[in-house]
Amino acid sequence: MEEQIDWTTFLVPYHQAVDELKVKLRGMRKQYEIEKQYSPIELVTGRVKPIASILSKAARKGISLNQIDEQLQDIGGIRIVCQFVDDIYTIVKLLYARHDFEVIEEKDYLKEKKSSGYRSFHLIIRYPVATIHGEKFVIVEIQIRTLAMNFWAINEHSLNYKYSGEIPEQIQMRLQRAAEAAFQLDEEMAKIREEVQEAQWIFHKKK
Numbered sequence: 205m206e207e208q209i210d211w212t213t214f215l216v217p218y219h220q221a222v223d224e225l226k227v228k229l230r231g232m233r234k235q236y237e238i239e240k241q242y243s244p245i246e247l248v249t250g251r252v253k254p255i256a257s258i259l260s261k262a263a264r265k266g267i268s269l270n271q272i273d274e275q276l277q278d279i280g281g282i283r284i285v286c287q288f289v290d291d292i293y294t295i296v297k298l299l300y301a302r303h304d305f306e307v308i309e310e311k312d313y314l315k316e317k318k319s320s321g322y323r324s325f326h327l328i329i330r331y332p333v334a335t336i337h338g339e340k341f342v343i344v345e346i347q348i349r350t351l352a353m354n355f356w357a358i359n360e361h362s363l364n365y366k367y368s369g370e371i372p373e374q375i376q377m378r379l380q381r382a383a384e385a386a387f388q389l390d391e392e393m394a395k396i397r398e399e400v401q402e403a404q405w406i407f408h409k410k411k
Contacts, residue, residue: 209269211255217333217342218280222250225282225305225331225344232298242401244291244298246351250282273342277309277328280344285354288397289314289390292325292348299346305331308343320376321383322357324349352386352393 229248236243253261258272258279267275284295292314300307309328317323327346332339349357360379363371371379393400 217340218252220333221331221342221344222280226250244286244294246287247285253279277343278345282346284348288394295348305329321380323353350390352389356383356386
């Protein structure tokens with residue numbers, strides 16, 4: 205089955221989509237900066253899932269290789285990191301308002317966190333890529349989360365990798381407590397949001 209896919213050719217549109225989306229979303233952040241407005245976007249990163257990870261996830265979910273381009277939603281991934289929880293929903297509205305891609309699904313893990321403690325907001329989009337063979341649509345996952353949520357998620361991902369998805373119960377409990385601590389941090393920072401933004405504005409103005 206694996207030999208039926210030319211992975212280099214298959215992944216090219218995903219690399220192109222991720223690269224283009226990073227430029228566009230960073231451009232949005234730059235526009236806020238130029239217009240001297242607070243930007244809800246703090247950081248934008250992106251990646252294309254490694255082949256081994258694609259195969260592993262497809263096998264785990266029972267997805268055949270000839271269906272992965274439609275059923276595996278995170279081969280291409282964009283991560284938008286922001287300072288405050290409210291920024292997440294502002295970014296979601298900004299993305300829905302765009303006309304260069306179509307939002308086909310959303311997953312709000314803020315209102316309903318995962319059992320692990322994971323919080324984030326996911327948008328699944330269908331993005332058009334211009335290729336030498338014509339336009340091709342690829343599915344890309346956009347994750348939107350705060351700095352605190354991102355810190356927790358990066359470490360949880362590392363532990364999942366280390367333990368092959370079977371994190372020991374004691375560490376799972378610590379992760380859940382850490383997730384709640386991160387959430388409390390976000391809530392406390394939200395209460396002094398105006399003060400933080402004013403301080404940042406003064407700093408940038410001096411620069």
